[in-house]
Amino acid sequence: MKALLFNNPGGPEQVVTGELADPIAGAGEITVRVAACGLNHLDLWVLSGLPAYKITLPHVLGSDVAGLVEETGEGVAGFRKGEPVVLDPLVSCGNCEWCGQGLDNRCGARTILGAGPYWGGFGEVVRVPARNVVKLPPRLSLEEASAIPVSFLTSWHMLVSQAKLRQGQTVLVLGAGSGIGTASISIAKSIGARIIATASKAEKREKARALGAEAVLDHTAPHLSAKVRELTGGRGVDLVVEHIGPATFKESILSLATGGTLVTCGATTGPETPLELRYIFSKELTIKGAYLGTSAEFRDLIAEFAAGRLHATIDSVFPVSEAGKALGYLVSRGPFGKIILKH
16 A cells, blocks of 8 residues: 655654555454544654654554545454444553443553554555444545544543533633644533633634634733633633643633633643642642543544534645645644645
């Protein structure tokens, strides 16, 4: 098969076209011919050579995959060749105590499609465990489906499972133009929450408002928390969706109402941040982490799309031959929503 791969860590310029053997479905596995693949900042981190991602070179990126069933391995039933599917990006062992509890996102052997042993959607064909393959609802196109997996699964886990966001509550979504940001706005809107969003660029703030945010702020400007409190009558928000890290973390904490929750899924600006512990315990605040989501949550998420309650925001679609250009656009932080590679 043809694939966009890299032989050395670095930037987008390292991604080149190559020929690789077609993946073969083993027992309990399915191969899928890729139709579309969404980009994530995860692709850039894996490409840069971060040691947290255990890969061998050459490697094929791409965690957000939608396509058509190609081949089913021994013991796999219920799928037919050519059937449209979307792939759960979290690959777990399926056997440990966490997997047995349905918390496979905590599995000690967990990996992410395109960021570990399983190659991703920058190739023409991918091989995954059958449990990672979900049939595509009729109303979902392959392109929109490829915008869902990492961003929406993470956001669903953050807002619904971890924070238990309820109708009428107020949520602050940091970095509204990102995949996590646009997904979180869509999910919060479907729940009936009040949304305050932030973005560093004026055009992104306007797009966030059009997407459903009641108010929009610039998180790079001083005194974010004071502005949030002004918008909430001095109360603060019930939930902060945080994925930027130390550049915003202090203001995120200060934006919370008494008893509020901050859920974080990333550290784009660094891994460490100071905490004022007295403020946290005196306000009875909750800080939670989120790592992707479970296989059950992924299926719940796809059902929400099937019902028309959620919608993905796609910024642009590139042919897979222009993956380097697409990654460069991602590096620029110009997109609002997802970038899609189309095979």
